[in-house]
Amino acid sequence: MIRDTSNQEITRxxxxxKDMQNVNEGTDFNRAKLMFWPIxxxxxxxxxxxxxxxxxxxxxxxxxxxxxxLLHERSRxxxx
Numbered sequence: 916m917i918r919d920t921s922n923q924e925i926t927r928x929x930x931x932x933k934d935m936q937n938v939n940e941g942t943d944f945n946r947a948k949l950m951f952w953p954i955x956x957x958x959x960x961x962x963x964x965x966x967x968x969x970x971x972x973x974x975x976x977x978x979x980x981x982x983x984x985l986l987h988e989r990s991r992x993x994x995x
Contacts, residue, residue, distance in 0.1 A: 947989035951982040 962974025
């Protein structure tokens with residue numbers, strides 16, 4: 916008899932979603948979320964001050980990369 920495996924995929928997806936919610940509930944991660952936009956804005960202004968609009972664009976990209984790195988480092992799934 917053929918076994919129905921579609922239900923297993925649904926429950927696996929729900930379990931993964933629950934695990935992600937647990938990862939995003941830490942206090943360090945919440946602090947990092949608060950600091951994301953100030954980091955992006957600060958780096959953008961710093962680069963823009965020295966090189967104008969082109970520097971501001973590059974600074975924005977570096978700020979986003981730095982903010983995402985901070986979020987990655989503060990997430991609970993990264994800790995062993």
